[in-house]
Ligand SMILES: [Zn+2]
Ligand SMILES: [Zn+2]
């Protein structure tokens with residue numbers, strides 16, 4: 001894949017990364033842009049380790065600080081998949097995170113990757129009076145297609 005194609009793909013998904021950060025009040029420093037671009041390129045949620053393995057020029061504590069900042073400004077979501085490490089993905093919402101911009105995730109218990117099921121909406125639930133939803137972490141666990149076809153029973 002040429003770098004040109006890659007940049008176009010990212011633009012389609014998220015717009016201009018520098019403008020996106022700036023519009024959320026985040027100064028687009030080079031390490032922030034590197035983390036942001038890597039997540040835009042990812043197509044699935046990444047752990048800090050996943051980012052560390054790919055961003056050889058950015059150390060782990062910087063990655064952690066950048067993610068904390070992006071979370072605070074609603075530019076990323078953190079996902080608990082039960083693997084023990086949070087995974088991060090870019091928020092597709094416009095300003096604030098809304099429940100509508102959330103989707104279902106699938107955790108493969110074999111390869112320990114988490115996938116975004118964008119077309120599988122989070123089911124609507126009714127809560128007792130007095131409870132207010134802020135986030136929904138809707139995680140399905142099992143085997144991804146790749147692992148399912150490679151494991152013989
Ligand atoms: Zn969001
Ligand atoms: Zn798998």
Ligand SMILES: [Zn+2]
Nearest residue numbers: 089115116117
């Ligand atoms: Zn997702």
